[in-house]
Amino acid sequence: MSGAEERRGPGSLAHRVPDLGALELLLAVARTGSLGAAARERGVSQPAASSRIRSMERQLGVALVDRSPRGSRLTDAGALVTDWARRIVEAAEAFDAGAQALRDRRDSRLRVAASMTIAEYLLPGWLLALRAGRPDTAVSLLAGNSTAVAERLLADEADLGFVEGLTVPAGLDSAVIAQDHLIVVTAPGHPWARRRGPLAAAELATTPLILRERGSGTRQVLDAALGGLARPLIELSSTTAVKASAVSGAGPAVLSELAVREELGLRRLVRIPVRDMSLGRDLRAVWRTGHRPTGPARELLSLTRG
Amino acid sequence: MSGAEERRGPGSLAHRVPDLGALELLLAVARTGSLGAAARERGVSQPAASSRIRSMERQLGVALVDRSPRGSRLTDAGALVTDWARRIVEAAEAFDAGAQALRDRRDSRLRVAASMTIAEYLLPGWLLALRAGRPDTAVSLLAGNSTAVAERLLADEADLGFVEGLTVPAGLDSAVIAQDHLIVVTAPGHPWARRRGPLAAAELATTPLILRERGSGTRQVLDAALGGLARPLIELSSTTAVKASAVSGAGPAVLSELAVREELGLRRLVRIPVRDMSLGRDLRAVWRTGHRPTGPARELLSLTRG
């Protein structure tokens, strides 16, 4: 673990970033153009909204809204802050959708079983979209590996499943909903990040890599593509640990592009193109043979395809 | 027990999602494998951590950690929740990096001026990366349109600028750091989302679209590509408003792909391919002619290129 951040001082993120309630309020102010209207929309009193926005401005050290007797408009800085805030709120909405599905284990109208990677990176978004279209659909989520997903479906304890393996478990029908690609990534400072041409597969096979443990889906795909030759530099048991290790510069890692999309955007990791090798795998929706998804399950399924 | 909050639609994210401090604590527990160690890392007492995690579990209705006399491990659900939480914390880190740059207007080691789109979508990530490499660099940010950026640079009130126009303001040198593409998007329910082939440019020109106002950079590029023919269905003055309108299904919109990356991932919007038309524009770093970026500015510049 590369940690090594931990700046002491009067506090961390939570003290420098306004809490969710304040951010939501700010978005409401941006939308309505008035503190009072925003307060009404959020169900609090006008003085509460006024004071909350003011203390947020004090906390950030920046004026966010221009108050006038006929309304409030965002300042330039306020518009920027509002956009950044929206990012946080959206992440919180995805969290909420996921957490709610996790809580309602039983007696839901739609019971979903999904593999970890899909549950981590894709499902919250789908659940948000589903909630937008059908606000009253209670969804329950169970996360596990492919065999666990299959068991649930076959025992009729789940209506729809999502798996990412190379094969479809017996007794299930499936539809490919997307392709996932394993990609090679390094920290931006790594020599490979400055290469000109793409990496040859042979070179990848002879370089020690940060990898998931043997037996993991990711590792299986990689080993198959390389012919069982992958040389581990370190073996770690979670995607997150592999990412953290790669970000800290320990070496090149091989990960699902779903898992590193964020890090690539932030340039914490850099993608290294590879020639002569295809590291794709299908992401599939699955259901009991003969039990085509209907109702909410069908709805969710249709959301997962472009 | 509060029951009235439950039925309000958009009402209460903040009550259903743990606050940032709790989420950070959860990440620390995941990292360290112990409540006490996590408490130490976050600078609070062990009972505080214990109670906070417990109340988070109560709030979410899910057990997150398995406590044992020799440490605490995440449950399966806890691992999932932790990953979703990490998304929120990362958004908060970007917010913090941006807000800090916004606050330190003067006397910073690195003064950046950037156009709105870049400041909104790209800069926070760059600032995070810069902070990772050079923790002590104080950065100040000023957001405005291309001419404002140019003014700041020419008045030596900024060290490095970022613009997205079609042309480079006089007196400035530039380097292209990325390409931005305008894309056509609709809500998933729109008829265009079910088209088979790509859209013809002519069809785009004759369909009323949700657009930014005339004079905006986005609109200029679109009008140029269509030959001034774009027909507005509505004209709105912010990217956010256009997005919201398109998401709600009002019609097709044309937006920077930077602006809708999130929405495409969540399937709130769908990209409609278009033939016979290129809607690209360069994103450029700019600086005063003859004043090549050095020091922190050079560092930041190098981060912006893959």
Add this chain to the structure above:
DNA sequence: TGAGGGCATAAGCTGGTCTTATGAGTGGAG
């Protein structure tokens, strides 16, 4: 069997956020 790490409970303090009640400025309608 004692030491030490790990977690839980109890009691009291503090701070932030809410509420209601009120004041003060602006602009349009009668």
Add this chain to the structure above:
DNA sequence: CTCCACTCATAAGACCAGCTTATGCCCTCA
């Protein structure tokens, strides 16, 4: 010209969530 409707700000008190310190129980290991 006055009244009213709307905006936001201020003040005083209630309340709750989180923190701390002090303590106890459980388990493992030497």
